[in-house]
Amino acid sequence: MDVRRLGLLRELSERGTVGAVADAMHITPSAVSQQLKVLESEAGYTLIEPAGRGVALTVAGRALAQMATEMSVAISRAEGQWREYMERPGGEVRVATFQTGGEMLLPGLFTRMATVPEVELVISDLIGQLVDFTQLVPDHDVVIADSPTTSSSWIDRNLRVVPLMTEPLDVALPEDHPLTRRASLSPKDVVGETWIGVPSDDPFDQVLSQVVAATGETVRVTQRIADNGIVEALVAAGHGIAILPRFTTRGRGNGLVTRPLVGIRARREISALLRPDRFERPSVRLVIQALRDEARAVADSHHSV
Numbered sequence: 001m002d003v004r005r006l007g008l009l010r011e012l013s014e015r016g017t018v019g020a021v022a023d024a025m026h027i028t029p030s031a032v033s034q035q036l037k038v039l040e041s042e043a044g045y046t047l048i049e050p051a052g053r054g055v056a057l058t059v060a061g062r063a064l065a066q067m068a069t070e071m072s073v074a075i076s077r078a079e080g081q082w083r084e085y086m087e088r089p090g091g092e093v094r095v096a097t098f099q100t101g102g103e104m105l106l107p108g109l110f111t112r113m114a115t116v117p118e119v120e121l122v123i124s125d126l127i128g129q130l131v132d133f134t135q136l137v138p139d140h141d142v143v144i145a146d147s148p149t150t151s152s153s154w155i156d157r158n159l160r161v162v163p164l165m166t167e168p169l170d171v172a173l174p175e176d177h178p179l180t181r182r183a184s185l186s187p188k189d190v191v192g193e194t195w196i197g198v199p200s201d202d203p204f205d206q207v208l209s210q211v212v213a214a215t216g217e218t219v220r221v222t223q224r225i226a227d228n229g230i231v232e233a234l235v236a237a238g239h240g241i242a243i244l245p246r247f248t249t250r251g252r253g254n255g256l257v258t259r260p261l262v263g264i265r266a267r268r269e270i271s272a273l274l275r276p277d278r279f280e281r282p283s284v285r286l287v288i289q290a291l292r293d294e295a296r297a298v299a300d301s302h303h304s305v
Helices: 001-015 017-024 030-045 057-086 099-113 133-137 152-156 206-213 229-235 283-301
Strands: 048-051 054-057 093-099 117-122 142-147 160-174 194-196 220-224 242-247 256-260 268-274
Touching: 001 017, 001 030, 001 054, 001 057, 001 229, 017 030, 054 057, 054 133, 093 099, 093 133, 093 283, 099 117, 099 283, 117 283, 133 142, 133 152, 133 268, 142 256, 160 229, 194 206, 194 229, 194 242, 194 283, 229 242, 268 283
Parallel strands: 093 117, 093 142, 194 220
Antiparallel strands: 048 054, 142 268, 160 242, 160 256, 160 268
C-alpha cells in the first residue's frame, strides 16, 4: 500500500470529510476520492462507506487509519534520527598535506579535534614533488595545498577552495652575510647572489622568477633541493642564499638569518581543497573549521613576535 494514500486515509479519519482533506492537502475532492478507491483496491477491503451526505470509515478503515498513524510516527522518528545522524560529526576524515603545511597546522589540528573523538583523522604526507594538488582530491576528503596565488584551475575544476592563510616568503642568509645588516631586501639587492633553489614550478621558485623580471638579470642557482631542512643547512654553512617560508624556518639563530623581500609578491597562499559534496559532511566541515582556526592562530603568533 502506498504510504501517501495511507496518509489520506489518516487525514480522513481525523478531519471527517473528503472536502476537509482536499483543502488540507491542496488537491481536489475528486482526487482524494480517487486515491482512496485505489487504496481500497490495494488493501482488499472496503474502507469507506456512505454516511448521510458524507462518508465514514468502516471497521477495516478505522484499523488501517490507526496503522497509518503508527507508520507516520515511525517515519517521522526515522527521519529525525537520520537528520540527527547527518548533522552529528563522526567517522574518518582523510587529510593530505605538503610538508611545511603539515608542520604548521597538524599539531594544532589534532589538539582541536581531540574534543571530538567520534572523528578520526587519517593523514597522508606522501605528496613529494607533486605540484598538481588536484590529483589528490579524489582520494582525500581535504587537501592542504600551497600556491603563489589561489589557482583559478582549482575553481575551474569545480573544487571547493577554502583559504587558510597567507605566508610570507623571506630571503634566508648566512648570519655573517653583509646583507643581514639591512632590515629588508629588494630584488636588486639579491639578484647577483648565489642561490640554493627549489625544484622548478615549486611556489618558491616563482619568487626567483619575479626577481629576474624585476631586475632584468639572471640568477645563479647552484642547487635545486626540495627539503627545506637541507636548504637551511646549506645556507647556514655559507653555500648560498635561498627563499624560505617565514613560519616554518627553524634554523634562525643557528647560523641562518631571514629578511623580508620587498617590491615583489613574495608569499604563498595556503588553502584547503575538497570536492563540494564532501564539504557537506559535518565531520569534514568541522575539520575545515579547525584548520581555519589553527591557521589564524599560527599567523597571529608570528605577527605578534
